[in-house]
Amino acid sequence: MAARILSKRKTLTAIAGGVVLAAVVPVVAIATSEEPPPEVSAKGASLFDENGEQVFGKNVNDDRAMASTVKIMMAATILDDKSVDLERKVPVKQAYRDYVTEHSASTADLQTGDKVTVHQLLYASLLPSGADAAYALADTFGEGATNEQRVQSFVVKMNAKGHELGLGKSKFDSIDGTSEDSTTPADLAKLAQHAMKNDTFREVVKTKTYKTEAPAANGRTRYYTWTNTNQMLSSYKGITGIKTGTTSKAGECLVFAAERDGKTLTGTVLNSKDRYKDAAKMLDYGFGSDDAADMKIRKLPADAQQD
Structure with a gap:
């Protein structure tokens, strides 16, 4: 299938001897329909099918800050260990709450002294994007004598996992995207x-x-409710996940996946002005559908975290 190369602005394309020459900073799309590739506000974007073939791309190999999408690697590093005990109890330390305050980060509002499971911490870190939960997981699965040493050793594990997966241009510097993480x-x-x-x-x-x-420190029961910050869920047909991220440096980021009629598409938008619209337009292109224009974004509760 021939690749079509277009830029955001009008591109002068010359075809000579079977070679296509195009302007720099291209948007690249593999034609899946007669429709032209969408224009997206994101500075970087990608869309791949289940076979790893690129369906759409914009600056796909340019380094970008990744914000809280780094927690995808945090979770993968833990879950790739087949021996991990998801029901392992983790006592919540005050240091986890202090980390949220220090970095003005999103939180799962874990309460000091509560005992939560690794499974619960995965929900707490990936749904409300809780930096406290991410810190708890890194502290639990890292190595060293102090919280800081264990967290740093876990970051080393994340980078090792990235190397194993062939993510040659990704650098993980934190467990929640608050440092110099890039991809x-x-x-x-x-x-x-x-x-x-x-x-x-x-x-x-x-x-x-x-x-x-979860059991609370006072012997009573603590009740938690965590809302997923990914507003594409229930907003676009077929969406199956996966993670938002926002910082002043990274802008609006979104990693998303969707399934329709046996076809699975996975995409990213980095530094977007409207990540959900960008994602919907890209998915429409990949599925050959026309749902983006009428998409109504799922609203979050007033007390939900924003990410």
């Missing part, structure tokens, strides 16, 4: 496709709202 649209989509092969991960990221309980 490319292509690398991030590849990571997402890998993560979505895990049943636990896939179940977590498709959940809109998760209610659970």
